[in-house]
Amino acid sequence: MERYSPQDIESKWQKKWEEGKVYKTEADASRPKYYALEMFPYPSGNLHMGHVRNYAIGDVMARYKTMEGFNVLHPMGFDSFGMPAENAAIKHGVKPADWTYSNIENMEKQQKKLGLSYDWDREVKTCDPSYYKWTQWLFELFYKRGLAYKKKASVNWCDTCGTVLANEQVIDGKCWRCDHEVHKKDLSQWFLKITDYADVLLKDLDKLKGWPERVKTMQDNWIGRSEGLEFNLEAPELDTSIAAYTTRPDTVYGITFLALA
Numbered sequence: 001m002e003r004y005s006p007q008d009i010e011s012k013w014q015k016k017w018e019e020g021k022v023y024k025t026e027a028d029a030s031r032p033k034y035y036a037l038e039m040f041p042y043p044s045g046n047l048h049m050g051h052v053r054n055y056a057i058g059d060v061m062a063r064y065k066t067m068e069g070f071n072v073l074h075p076m077g078f079d080s081f082g083m084p085a086e087n088a089a090i091k092h093g094v095k096p097a098d099w100t101y102s103n104i105e106n107m108e109k110q111q112k113k114l115g116l117s118y119d120w121d122r123e124v125k126t127c128d129p130s131y132y133k134w135t136q137w138l139f140e141l142f143y144k145r146g147l148a149y150k151k152k153a154s155v156n157w158c159d160t161c162g163t164v165l166a167n168e169q170v171i172d173g174k175c176w177r178c179d180h181e182v183h184k185k186d187l188s189q190w191f192l193k194i195t196d197y198a199d200v201l202l203k204d205l206d207k208l209k210g211w212p213e214r215v216k217t218m219q220d221n222w223i224g225r226s227e228g229l230e231f232n233l234e235a236p237e238l239d240t241s242i243a244a245y246t247t248r249p250d251t252v253y254g255i256t257f258l259a260l261a
């Protein structure tokens with residue numbers, strides 16, 4: 001019996017699929033639409049088995065819906081902007097753009113080898129000016145409408161690396177990359193004023209029929225609106241008072257001690 005040779009068979013058909021653009025999606029009002037969107041990977045350089053599992057499941061869905069008669073839009077892209085590219089550039093001494101684009105190229109090759117049914121003409125790379133001009137456009141709208149504002153906030157800072165670190169990059173108070181002591185630094189940063197929408201977001205959670213209570217509670221907590229009052233605790237020994245907030249003012253009279261973090 002002849003052995004299955006993936007190198008011959010798969011590369012032959014994948015080439016045909018690519019040349020014939022068999023996964024290209026055109027607008028077609030005569031068929032129902034189906035949008036199959038998996039997550040865009042971060043271009044770390046190589047796909048791992050977690051990617052393969054995720055994208056194989058999405059691919060099965062997209063193909064199944066196509067066979068059911070849907071006009072399936074199945075795009076792919078790369079979530080490729082941000083700190084990991086900066087960190088890799090520092091570590092390897094290369095430009096962030098060179099590093100990012102060569103990783104993307106390699107991962108596209110791997111995705112194509114897997115035979116995934118993407119419409120590559122619709123590929124999105126978030127590090128590309130053709131994409132981020134839209135996030136800039138959005139930001140400008142936020143800014144003009146008073147919904148983007150600047151203020152100082154404290155971040156994790158490593159003096160040796162000269163970078164901000166995410167909480168998970170601080171291990172036992174030290175920088176994950178160079179092992180130096182991390183300290184808090186006040187930096188001027190941009191914020192979006194989502195608090196303006198807290199009430200409407202909360203109210204509209206009721207419209208989510210059939211959603212698990214657990215997920216709605218998570219959303220509720222994430223929005224984080226709470227009603228309470230601010231009050232001052234007098235500390236005569238220190239000749240000062242300490243501002244505090246509580247959602248349960250009725251329990252304030254039971255306070256026996258105060259811990260300041």
Ligand SMILES: [Zn+2]
Binds near residue numbers: 160161179
């Ligand atoms: Zn460091």
